[in-house]
Amino acid sequence: MAAAQQQGKGKARPRVQVFESEEALAVALADYVRHLSCQYVEEKGAFTVALSGGSLIRSLRKLVEPAFVGSVDWSKWHVFWVDERVVPKDHADSNYFLAYNHFLSKIPIPAGNVYTMNDALSAEAAADDYETFLKHLVKTNALQESNDTGFPKFDLVLLGMGPDGHIASLFPGHQLLDENKRWVSFLKDSPKPPPERITFTLPVLNSSANVALVVAGQAKAEAVREALGEGDHEVAARRLPVKMVSPEEGMLSWFLDKGAASKLDSS
Numbered sequence: 001m002a003a004a005q006q007q008g009k010g011k012a013r014p015r016v017q018v019f020e021s022e023e024a025l026a027v028a029l030a031d032y033v034r035h036l037s038c039q040y041v042e043e044k045g046a047f048t049v050a051l052s053g054g055s056l057i058r059s060l061r062k063l064v065e066p067a068f069v070g071s072v073d074w075s076k077w078h079v080f081w082v083d084e085r086v087v088p089k090d091h092a093d094s095n096y097f098l099a100y101n102h103f104l105s106k107i108p109i110p111a112g113n114v115y116t117m118n119d120a121l122s123a124e125a126a127a128d129d130y131e132t133f134l135k136h137l138v139k140t141n142a143l144q145e146s147n148d149t150g151f152p153k154f155d156l157v158l159l160g161m162g163p164d165g166h167i168a169s170l171f172p173g174h175q176l177l178d179e180n181k182r183w184v185s186f187l188k189d190s191p192k193p194p195p196e197r198i199t200f201t202l203p204v205l206n207s208s209a210n211v212a213l214v215v216a217g218q219a220k221a222e223a224v225r226e227a228l229g230e231g232d233h234e235v236a237a238r239r240l241p242v243k244m245v246s247p248e249e250g251m252l253s254w255f256l257d258k259g260a261a262s263k264l265d266s267s
């Protein structure tokens with residue numbers, strides 16, 4: 001359905017698109033990801049994507065359907081995780097397991113291009129391990145670095161949002177929202193189970209070339225209204241982490257269904 005605001009670069013206003021249904025959102029999301037994939041593969045021969053867990057994975061379903069699956073060069077994809085739960089990879093709570101079952105198992109991405117967090121380590125060690133690995137990829141030019149921030153620059157970060165406004169494993173009021181040095185950090189007190197998690201930090205999310213916020217359902221309408229409303233002073237933003245997503249030099253695109261957008265003024 002309708003597009004709302006026009007996007008710009010960097011700190012410009014995000015693009016906000018509202019769709020009649022989650023089904024229509026999923027089709028538009030597939031088209032958006034396919035377009036970026038083609039663009040980056042053509043430009044630099046690779047496409048680096050960081051996935052969230054949760055409902056985002058279901059919203060990616062169209063990308064693996066016949067209308068889209070054949071027009072993506074999956075061999076050039078490099079897949080990362082925005083956040084992970086500290087559980088074995090075959091555990092129902094694992095973000096990798098979810099992505100594998102509903103997305104990755106259906107497409108021919110080379111196994112060596114799928115970069116999971118190490119589930120044999122403690123939360124601290126797994127965060128260190130993933131950060132060290134990302135630094136190695138940057139050093140070897142397999143992953144770009146942001147000239148502006150010195151943090152890694154993913155071509156696309158796909159974020160979901162919880163009803164409380166959390167993104168990745170960055171929760172309202174949590175001290176990790178202040179982290180400005182680490183690339184990957186950990187927490188053991190997640191308010192949403194399971195408690196132990198590993199997560200990209202905000203500077204990494206905000207150094208990406210493209211960030212998509214994919215949000216469906218009425219349960220998230222209040223957080224969407226607050227996030228897209230006026231007045232982004234720091235206290236409000238720390239209460240609603242999604243408000244702290246603001247790419248330094250990249251583009252932010254919201255994909256909303258009617259339910260999620262139902263408390264926005266224009267809807």
Ligand SMILES: O=C1O[C@H](COP(=O)(O)O)[C@@H](O)[C@H](O)[C@H]1O
Binds near residue numbers: 054167
């Ligand atoms: O716990 C998590 O929650 C968020 C939001 O999940 P959703 O199911 O409400 O969309 C998700 O983006 C994150 O990756 C996950 O670890």
